[in-house]
Amino acid sequence: MEQAIAEQIDGRVLDPLVECISEGARRYGLPFARDLLAQLPRNADGFLPYHQAPAALDLAGLNYDVVERSRLPAGSTMLPAIIALGESGYVLLLEAQDDEVLVWRPDTGGEVWEKRSEFTENYTGRLIQIHGDPDRMRADEAPWHAKARTHWFWGELRRERKAFMPVLLASLLINLLAVALPIFTMNVYDRVIPNQAQETLWVLGTGVLLAFVLEFALRRARTSIVDEIAQRLDLKLSQKIFSRLLAVPLAERKGHTGSLAARVAEYATVRDFFASTSVVLVVDVLFLIVFVAVIAIIAGWLALVPLTIIALMAIAGFVLQKKVVEASQDAQADYGLQQTLLVESLTGAETLKAMGGEGGMLSRWHRLAEIGGHSQLRLRNINSVAVSLAQVFQQISTVSLIIGGYYLFAAGEITMGAIIAIVMLASRSLAPAGQIAFLLTRGRQAKETLASIERMFEGGDERKLGASVAPGSITRPRIEFKDAEFRYSEESPTALSGLNLTIEPGERIAIVGRVASGKSTFGRLLCGLYAPTEGAMTVNGIDSRQYRPQQLRSALGFVGQDAALFSGSVRENLTLGRMGISEEELVNAMRATGADSYLSRDAGGFDRAVGEDGRQLSGGQRSFLSLARAMVEPRELLFLDEPTGAMDSETEKLFVERLSKAMQPEQTLVISTHRPALFAICNRLIVLDKGRIAADGPVAEVLAKAGAARGEAS
Structure with a gap:
């Protein structure tokens, strides 16, 4: 029963249980985004299992009661309720009368009256009564009431x-x-x-x-x-x-x-x-x-x-x-x-x-x-x-x-x-x-x-950050920093300051600078891992803090120079639990970075164990695997932090060629590097010095000015 029947709507695979939760949140006026549930475990078919419904309802902000009863509820005192059916998946029961029931079906996205006798044939006896949050209205007079209901333990x-x-x-x-x-x-x-x-x-x-x-x-x-x-x-x-x-x-x-x-x-x-x-x-x-x-x-x-x-x-x-x-x-x-x-x-x-x-x-x-x-x-x-x-x-x-x-x-x-x-x-x-x-x-x-x-x-909870006014997805992001500053903590020195720049869709940018100049920090800020402590960063004209972190990171990919690998196989490290990724997509991701050159020589293939923290791989192999992981699902923008730092010159050349072919014209690429070989695929060069922009412009122009400055200094 827990294997939901998948439907296709606008090319998107539909999970009936997730759609019922989404519809329930909509009916109670709660903002809901499906990517909020991306962190929850899925079954072998990639769908949300029944036992994860309470966790999903918590994330959606709905109150609920899990009920097992042999007969459907009468009237509307326990409704709406998510009903678990046999092979039909899940529906939202809105009203139950003696002869008919009103249900909302995720496959049609609409309400329909059905005969009660036919509907009960597939009823499994499991339902989840959902209701809004009356504690919001009680919050001023009895704030402890809401706390008790929503508390992670007492609830x-x-x-x-x-x-x-x-x-x-x-x-x-x-x-x-x-x-x-x-x-x-x-x-x-x-x-x-x-x-x-x-x-x-x-x-x-x-x-x-x-x-x-x-x-x-x-x-x-x-x-x-x-x-x-x-x-x-x-x-x-x-x-x-x-x-x-x-x-x-x-x-x-x-x-x-x-x-x-x-x-x-x-x-x-x-x-x-x-x-x-x-x-x-x-x-x-x-x-x-x-x-x-x-x-x-x-x-x-x-x-x-x-x-x-x-x-x-x-x-x-x-x-x-x-x-x-x-x-x-x-x-x-x-x-x-x-x-x-x-x-x-x-x-x-x-x-x-x-x-x-x-x-x-x-x-x-x-x-x-x-x-x-x-x-x-x-x-x-x-x-x-x-x-x-x-x-x-x-x-x-x-x-x-x-x-x-x-x-x-x-x-x-x-x-x-x-x-x-x-x-x-x-x-x-x-x-x-x-x-x-x-x-x-x-x-x-x-x-x-x-x-x-x-x-x-x-403390803060990333699942609750962002406003509902931001669009559901980010396409062709135009990113602008306005007097942005950042420090990791109140006690630490300023890592970036006075940032004023714009990144247009499809640009190829190289960022260079001395050690501790702020290159990696800029990438973390750019991809939504951190938010500016002063000033602002806008994505398509909207402050990045209005987006949910999941929205930003699904569009803006970050690959750090010390990206972590986890115990398991190459496949598990490439997918990180994401369902529905085909073998072909994994192969294409490996080819896009040149990682297939070492995987093809290993008898284990995608099932090869990488060991704890990737210790069974060489430094170059770990780097390749981290880069390939970012290419499994296409991103609108990709930031690579010292991607070729562990590669020899021949391997680096192969990586540059493969990456250049893999990146689509509308995709934005930002590379932090000390290696001039990567300038070949970039059309813009930014120089950071002590957390500030020291130079910004076309690659040849910035390099020429830097050469002239060195000549004058000598």
Whole structure:
């Protein structure tokens, strides 16, 4: 069913699920662009699968509820809704009557009334109710409402609230069944043994055994449900966190890579606390009242003993959790530093070996491990104190109940069996109560981790940048810089300043300059990886910040001199997960840059593994592959940063010839280079010096002026 039926509209392959989401956004007046969903995973056929619909609806700004029901909704209370059909893909259900339904079909792009009986034949029971964002209207009076609904974590947890109902029911039954053993013991001691009632003994024994079996089954069912919820949340939350990391603007990216990776890994602490074993513990703690109530029924005021012990455990938990939080924060910071050093050392292993720097790195690791060990030891000591206190409190409870029980027994108010029963009940009630300190500690750790991850969500989000007034695609871009300046951070010096130039469609431009003159930075600015900090850059007369970053980058391609390769095959590095790219397109891209010259000699072909960061390839091969990757999908403008820096003269000559033939007349080419051989395919030369334009004009004219200036200087 998840394989959508592709249609062709104006030469564009149509994904029914994406079109339904687009139509739903249009009906609620929300700006939507299909390229927003380009980052989401696709199935083998290149279409958005059903389980990715919630992520797509989040990006579209729509609220939704995923529903499974055997019958179509009646009336319009749950509509509109995206309906998953059999081989027909997806439609948008707008209205449902007794005999007819009104649907919007993506293949026709229009509404149509259909017979309900025929429509329900393909209905799969899965639908997604979509609705606008009422929180926008509530934002002024109740801003927390919108935050709770759209929060990356609480919003997903809220959608699973119905799934927790069986967990609560199972916990109630488990705790009620746990009373069976103490009651059985009390009756055996008080009635069966004194009367030697064997038949009663076997009846009671059979009943309690059945209770044990049922309790076991309920525990297994509860664990399975909780695990399923945790798995669903894990898939959704991990994707949200990872996609959010990828959506952070480069200008706002802060922190070490290892620390960021450690922070992301620790989100499991949050997930486990709210959707795993901690939930079961919290529920068990809530049901302590059941055991205390039974103790009160059997032994009256002796119920105050477990209540007092529970209160003391809670107080100890509050005291200890503050100490645990301090220790865990130190441990978290130390772990992040260790991860940063580990990532840097593994990435730069070749440099360390070449320069004999292993000893220095090992010394740094030893110091960090020593510091981290102290914080971990402190954390373990506090946890050990919490466990020991729980054991001591439980022992005090047992002794207190036996002493109190003696006086009640002497007064004839309770029996010997009742004393044994209340001791067993108290032990059962204090078992989850002994976890109060653990729960408070885990809860505080989860809160701190959640706050740490929250900081990743507070910055800019490229998926939300850009205005809806910009056209959907960029063709024949005319780019103009107006008094543009740029610096990477407030503390860093100005990288580019006073930029005033225009790049016309189809131009061939070479940019030269000394090291650190701003050539690479200019390319990053030109292709939308960064935005000017002062002044403006316009594309076809529109400020570049009005375009979505995805729009700019799909039209303006950037190939850096240190472009990254990823573990996988040559094919995977060329496509980077983009679907629908044919073998012929890959071959043409390789030929356009001359990369086919080395690939044709390799038995693996496109399936050849490149290794981590492309380490199984030579420097020239990595450069070729990065250049070919930019040619897989045609760009309106292409910026190449030192493309032939790792090539010999013969290879460079081949590359220039192939690139000249591959570039279409309307395509713009900008090359940053120190190699004069590339001037042959350029008609304009820009010289940068200290972040400013020192010269700009036809290649021959600029070179002549530079030669004359050198002659005068000599």
